Amino acid sequence: MLAVAMAGPAAAVDEARLDKLFARLEQADPGEARRIAKEIELELSKSGSPAMDLLLKRGRDALEAGETGAAIEHLTALTDHVPDFAQGWHLRAIAFAKKDLYGPALADLERALALRPRHFAALYGLGTILGEVGRPGMAREVFEKVLSIHPHFKDVPKALERLDRQRGGATL
Structure with a gap:
């Protein structure tokens, strides 16, 4: 029972919807593309867990506030708990890059792109x-x-x- 609880949330992303959005994005005019891209970003930000969504929000908020160390801490907790959630890896890569830690940033981007090419x-x-x-x-x-x-x-x-x-x- 404990192993199931620690496995992390189920994927919350609607893959069929995401595929349709990507197909539309390729053909969209610039204005429509911005709207579709935002929809894709929202879809990719769904962790499947309110607690993990909170860690994502805290990491994102810390990044926006220039608190890179705090962002790395929140996003590391997120990637530890939900290792198959590409958005956590992506945002932590941004935080690492802001600290000129390109090796860890590249490793996190590699992980994010392996999950979401x-x-x-x-x-x-x-x-x-x-x-x-x-x-x-x-x-x-x-x-x-x-x-x-x-x-x-x-x-x-x-x-x-x-x-x-x-x-x-x-x-x-």
Whole structure:
């Protein structure tokens, strides 16, 4: 009985709905894409447990308040309790990256993307870190993958421009 209780909540994500949202996102105009992306993000934020949702909220709130250490603590508790919840790994990766802890951030993004390969925000984070650690070619590939999932992801064109400037500067 205890093993069942400690196993964590059942998946709360409606996979069929998520598949439909991703299909619509690929074809949407920019305005509609923003709305669909928010729906996807909401769906991906469902842990299946009010207690775990609270840890996610506390982690997110700490990140927004600039309390990176507290965010890591909350999100570590979340990933410990619900290791199959990609959003916990994704947000903890953001917290690690804010502390310039790129190794742990990359490991968390790898876990998030293993669980949710179409998690465009996690992919964007991966591309950003790859650009920061001097892997512009890999970063470009990841950003192109983001655009194949979410063609109107607003930050990708700026990120690609940054990579182009870095590459241009390196060849002079």
